[in-house]
Amino acid sequence: MKVTINQNMEISEDEIIINCSYLDDRLKQLIELIRQYSFSIILYKGNESYHVPLESIFYFDSADGKSFAYTRDKIYEAKESLSDLENRLSTTPFVRISKNCIVNSSCLVKVKPLVNHRLEATLKNNEKVIVSRNYIQLLKEKLLSRGGLI
Amino acid sequence: MKQHNRNLFITSMALCFMYSTIFRSVFNLLSGYPQSSNIFNLQLILFLFIIEGINLLLMKLPFKNYFSFMLTEAIISYPIYLVSAYFFHWFDLTDVKMLLIMTLCFAGIFVLIAGHFYRRDREDADDINNLIP
Numbered sequence: 001m002k003v004t005i006n007q008n009m010e011i012s013e014d015e016i017i018i019n020c021s022y023l024d025d026r027l028k029q030l031i032e033l034i035r036q037y038s039f040s041i042i043l044y045k046g047n048e049s050y051h052v053p054l055e056s057i058f059y060f061d062s063a064d065g066k067s068f069a070y071t072r073d074k075i076y077e078a079k080e081s082l083s084d085l086e087n088r089l090s091t092t093p094f095v096r097i098s099k100n101c102i103v104n105s106s107c108l109v110k111v112k113p114l115v116n117h118r119l120e121a122t123l124k125n126n127e128k129v130i131v132s133r134n135y136i137q138l139l140k141e142k143l144l145s146r147g148g149l150i
Numbered sequence: 151m152k153q154h155n156r157n158l159f160i161t162s163m164a165l166c167f168m169y170s171t172i173f174r175s176v177f178n179l180l181s182g183y184p185q186s187s188n189i190f191n192l193q194l195i196l197f198l199f200i201i202e203g204i205n206l207l208l209m210k211l212p213f214k215n216y217f218s219f220m221l222t223e224a225i226i227s228y229p230i231y232l233v234s235a236y237f238f239h240w241f242d243l244t245d246v247k248m249l250l251i252m253t254l255c256f257a258g259i260f261v262l263i264a265g266h267f268y269r270r271d272r273e274d275a276d277d278i279n280n281l282i283p
Contacts, residue, residue, distance in 0.1 A: 025283040111278045113271035115219040116209040119278070136274055143281035 032093060032106055039092060043069050043076035052076060054092060058123050059103040060085055072125050095142035097121065098132040105142050157270060168195075193238045200234075201227050220264045224257075231256050 016034055020027060039054040056071045060082060067078040067085065078085060086096050093105040103121065111119040111131065119131040131139055172195060175188040204226055213219040235241055241248045 029283050105282075108278075108282050110282065111275045113216070113268070113275045115213050115216060117267070117271055117274075119271075119275055136278075140278060140281065143278060 029106070035092070041069070041078070043078055045074075045076055050076060054089075054094075054104075055106065057094075057104055058107045058125060058127065059101055059129055060094075061102075061129075062100045070127070093142070095135075095139055097135045097139055098130055101129055103129055105139070108143075160266070171195075190238070190240070193234070193240075197231070197234045197238075200230060204230070216264075216268055220260075224260055227260070228253075228256065 033055055040051045041054060043050050043052045057069050060067055060069050062082045067082055069076045069078050082102055086102055094102050095105050097103050107123045109122045109124055111121045114120050117133040121129050121131050171191045175191040178188045208223055236243055241252050243249055
């Protein structure tokens with residue numbers, strides 16, 4: 001793949017243009033990563049706040065009324081509720097998979113069926129999260145929209 | 151879409167059959183036709199209600215896989231089936247041949263239903279796995 005970078009002080013906004021003959025899955029993944037790159041979210045660890053890039057977050061969950069974000073090896077606290085995060089991240093690969101979990105669909109490796117029409121999703125860091133039956137269709141739609149880059 | 155249509159078809163058929171049977175039995179009993187089939191249908195609904203209640207309780211437990219869940223459910227359901235058969239006089243429990251036939255019926259229905267749900271969940275998982283790049 002040829003990569004051309006035009007550096008110019010007069011350019012006010014960074015722009016990425018992809019010229020391709022066919023939009024394959026690898027390219028779609030790359031585009032998704034680029035899209036996530038422009039987003040970061042403010043998360044907290046104790047009293048310190050961090051700008052965490054979205055693509056490094058595997059999932060959000062909630063416990064005892066608090067929301068937490070999980071990266072490969074760190075856990076942060078989010079000040080927003082899961083519902084607020086769900087709305088805010090609706091245009092990103094994040095999707096609600098249960099009452100208390102929002103997952104980054106880019107981090108999914110596979111799913112397998114469990115009893116009670118639930119699915120066990122394995123993430124890239126080998127963590128497992130549960131997809132509740134009411135959210136299976138939502139996950140399918142998110143993955144479909146990612147495939148078509150809607 | 152194929153899976154969705156099949157699930158819709160099976161659910162629709164099962165609900166239609168269930169409601170038709172219940173309404174027919176209740177109507178016949180109220181109209182003074184106490185045939186055994188009318189009573190049996192209502193007994194069966196009561197039995198299924200109990201089994202589904204147990205099913206809901208079992209679903210809250212953390213089973214390792216489908217097989218252990220189904221096996222536990224079968225082990226719990228079978229004695230309830232025998233007790234129901236005894237109290238509702240569905241068949242003669244002392245007749246070994248009849249007991250064997252009815253046990254096979256129970257096992258057959260159980261395997262068909264378990265297989266349906268497993269296949270449905272497996273297809274859901276396969277659909278999602280195919281969408282993961």
